[in-house]
Amino acid sequence: MDRRVGVAGVVSVGGRLVRHELRLLGCLALWVARRRQGGGPGRTLFPSARGLGAVMFGFGFVCVVETIVMSLLLSRWPTVHLVVLVVDVYTVFFVVGLYAAAVVRPHVLEPGAVRIRYAGHVDLPIPLELIAGVRRELLLTHGKAEGVLNVDVAGQTSVTVELAEPVTHLTFLGRALPVRTVRVNADDPTAFVRALNDAVTRARSGSGPVPDPPG
Structure with missing residues (x-):
């Protein structure tokens, strides 16, 4: 067996x-x-x-x-x-x-969720209703911690997402890890934080998906 x-x-x-x-x-x-x-x-x-x-x-x-x-x-x-x-x-x-x-494969803000992605091995969908807070936070070093997923680029993250409930992240080799804090990098962290906070607010108020950006 x-x-x-x-x-x-x-x-x-x-x-x-x-x-x-x-x-x-x-x-x-x-x-x-x-x-x-x-x-x-x-x-x-x-x-x-x-x-x-x-x-x-x-x-x-x-x-x-x-x-x-x-x-x-x-x-x-x-x-x-x-x-x-x-x-x-x-x-x-x-x-x-x-x-x-x-x-x-950039991060994707879609109706009802945000997909945190990196290269070919990270694709974590996070329902908007589970997001407790989003903030811009520049971190250059990352130690391993239980419940924390670091999706860094060249050793750097610029946005921290806190969750009200854990979501399951599948590692490259298929191991399931519950995470409540997700740290990611974005080329424009200010725009990402603003859009994600707006989407969370809209999801909580039931006012529908985030409209496409102008242009």
Whole structure:
């Protein structure tokens, strides 16, 4: 029984990894096409990847340089060279895919909920009626704490969302974690806080969804 459970767990993790890679591939296609996920009538997008570009570019540049250097060093061993080349090319794809996913999957304020998203592995819907408070709060370091989800970009968050009741966040490997405080980053934290507070107020008063922004 334990063995079957272990095999099922491995298969589940493998499936999540495959879906994540496919999601990154789809995000790359959207990024090249200059499109974003989640838009539509009654929905407002709030990007959060502004501070990520320089970090990812630097990391990607290092990976490219490493690929070239390793190709020169391993040219006498074709098999080893091929294996290392595949790993290095995949690493470059992964870095670019993560950045593309962060760009094309911004936070989404939609009727009745806000979706907190990051890259290809975070997508947490939060019902507006569960939000107890929203504030702009710049934090540069994040320690792990029970009930707190940090969705940081380059180690930074700028908005803190407090919940009246916990919501369940599924980690990358499928673990369910109850969270009551969500810290996220937004390119325009003031606009995000204002829009989210307005949406919460409207949801509590029963006056309907937030209208689309002008223009």
